[in-house]
Amino acid sequence: MTLSGKRILLIISGGIAAYKSLDLIRRLRERGAIVRPVMTSGAQQFVTPLAVGALSASHVYLDLFSREDEQDVGHIRLARECDLIVVAPATADLMAKMANGHADDLASTILLATDRPVLVAPAMNPRMWAHPATRRNRATLGADGIRFIGPEAGEMAESGEAGEGRMSEPLAIVAAVESLFAGGPRPLAGRKAIVTSGPTHEPIDPVRYIANRSSGKQGHAIAAALARLGADVTLVSGPVTIPDPAGVKVIRVERAEEMRDAVLSALPADVAVMVAAVADWRVASAAGYKIKKKPGEAPPPLQLAENPDILKTVGHHADRPTLVVGFAAETENVADNGRSKLERKGADYILANDVSPATGIMGGDRNRVKLISAAGNDDWPDMDKDAVAEKLAALIAAELERKERG
Ligand SMILES: Cc1cc2nc3c(=O)[nH]c(=O)nc-3n(C[C@H](O)[C@H](O)[C@H](O)COP(=O)(O)O)c2cc1C
Numbered sequence: 001m002t003l004s005g006k007r008i009l010l011i012i013s014g015g016i017a018a019y020k021s022l023d024l025i026r027r028l029r030e031r032g033a034i035v036r037p038v039m040t041s042g043a044q045q046f047v048t049p050l051a052v053g054a055l056s057a058s059h060v061y062l063d064l065f066s067r068e069d070e071q072d073v074g075h076i077r078l079a080r081e082c083d084l085i086v087v088a089p090a091t092a093d094l095m096a097k098m099a100n101g102h103a104d105d106l107a108s109t110i111l112l113a114t115d116r117p118v119l120v121a122p123a124m125n126p127r128m129w130a131h132p133a134t135r136r137n138r139a140t141l142g143a144d145g146i147r148f149i150g151p152e153a154g155e156m157a158e159s160g161e162a163g164e165g166r167m168s169e170p171l172a173i174v175a176a177v178e179s180l181f182a183g184g185p186r187p188l189a190g191r192k193a194i195v196t197s198g199p200t201h202e203p204i205d206p207v208r209y210i211a212n213r214s215s216g217k218q219g220h221a222i223a224a225a226l227a228r229l230g231a232d233v234t235l236v237s238g239p240v241t242i243p244d245p246a247g248v249k250v251i252r253v254e255r256a257e258e259m260r261d262a263v264l265s266a267l268p269a270d271v272a273v274m275v276a277a278v279a280d281w282r283v284a285s286a287a288g289y290k291i292k293k294k295p296g297e298a299p300p301p302l303q304l305a306e307n308p309d310i311l312k313t314v315g316h317h318a319d320r321p322t323l324v325v326g327f328a329a330e331t332e333n334v335a336d337n338g339r340s341k342l343e344r345k346g347a348d349y350i351l352a353n354d355v356s357p358a359t360g361i362m363g364g365d366r367n368r369v370k371l372i373s374a375a376g377n378d379d380w381p382d383m384d385k386d387a388v389a390e391k392l393a394a395l396i397a398a399e400l401e402r403k404e405r406g
Contacts, residue, residue: 001032002178008033009082009116011107012052014042016157017089017123017167022047024088024170025055031174036082037061040107042091064106075106079114084180087111089123089167092134098146099137117180119147119246121173125156126163135252142249149176150243168243176246179228186230187397192269193231194321195223195248196276196310198238200256204302205287212277213362216240218327219275221389223248226273229393234269236262238276256282256307263310264317271323271396274311277362282307315346322403323396328352328372329362338372348399349373351392371395 008028012021025035035056039049049060061069061078073081087094087107094107098120103109111118120141128134129151142148150168155161168176197219201209216237223235224245233248236259244250251262256278263272281304291300311326326347328338331354338352351369355362367388371378380391 001030003028003174003181004032006033006084006177006181007036007082008177009036009038009078009085009110010056011038011040011085011087011090011094011110012043012047013040013087013089013091013094013107014045015089015091015123015167016046018043018046020167020170021088022051022055024086024173025052027170027174028177029056031178033177034058036078038078038107038110040091040094040105042093061106064109075109076113078106079110080116082116084177085111085114085116085118086121086173086177087118088121088173090120092122092124092128092131092137095120095122095134095137095141099140099144117145117147119149119173119176119180121149121167122151122165123167124151124165126161126165129165130163139251142251145249147176147180147247148244148250149173149246152243153241164241179224179246182228184228187401188226188270188393189230191231191271191400193223193226193233193396194236194263194266194269194272195219195226195233196236196238196259196263196274196278197223198240199277200238200259200279200307201254202256202279202282202307203254203286204283205289205291207290210279210281210283211239212279214238214240214277214329215363216242216276217363217365218367218385218388219273220245221385222273222275222392225386225389225393226271226396229397231271234266236266236276238278256310260308260310260313263314267314267317267321268319269321270400271325272314272321273325273392273396274314275327276310277329278310279307281305309345311341311347312345320346323348323399325349325351325392325396329355331356335370335372335377338370339377342372342374349395351388 038061053060097108103112152166153164154166198216199212199214227233227247284303284305338350342350350372368382
């Protein structure tokens, strides 16, 4: 049983997805976890303490000012006598309280008083999730070291609306919990990694932009694999529709210049893996208004300017990480272009892949890469992107250790 004896404090807040928490309790217990539930008063509008208590086989903690509960374990012990706190679902309201250090009910007080790792599974209407206030709170919590799983894109239970905001499925949350407890080797513990992922969007005007087909799947998988090996990972992500990987800090950006700034401010690091498909060019002067089509007028010319070369900047930086890894998405002369990129950019490794449409690599789940380094070229077989990530993370761990030993 993967979670045998693990003590999980499960905080359920007041969203419609609270019904999924009942299944989450079952799944955690099936794997041997001991689940102690806390419910906000909002949560009790959606599921009953009776159901939560029956499924968890535990007392359910509801009230900060309960004399019996306070004499029994007390809120400070609840906050500390566990191996992990899981907040599922996490409402916009509870995230706002957490980000601002509020402690006006049992759940928020525990979250402020704890010194345990916290995994948050947000669930809310897509507009609430997209609201700048929630984005700010999400970023603050990420910077505070709070781990996130989801939310996912899809149909909303209550409103018939679709978008990003659905709570991750209980089994996905269980997988994130398991990976936090994974007892495997952690050769990257104490190492810092920066990973970039996804495309960049370069605005033409406030409504139009230049983009590319990168999905972020490979970069996100690498961030997750490095985190599983114990690294402290900062993932700088362009606009993607896939969920954040568990256990990494995510900084969201849109343009190449923002990505460069976020990467540089995350230095120093032991390793940088630059996977993002950064646009080579941006529009020289993006219009501040929507460019209008006028009858009889020729289309407006698009004047492009060169974007910063993030890989090259990091590869030649005074704070250059011990290992710098880049990706080369090519449609022809993959090996030659990859090798010249290795030299120009000051990288230790280039993972070159053929992204011609027929390969299905861009946006797909599989990848076939050629590892280019000073030692030569190594053709990796066709693998799924998670397997490429695992292999690269193991290689990075081995190489950092080799360099340290001199
Ligand atoms: C039918 C219904 C569904 C709701 N679903 C959500 C939700 O999914 N996510 C969310 O953040 N808030 C949702 N809310 C609003 C929260 O219940 C409300 O913000 C509440 O104050 C949250 O309290 P809590 O965070 O202490 O549990 C919903 C409200 C109603 C009436």
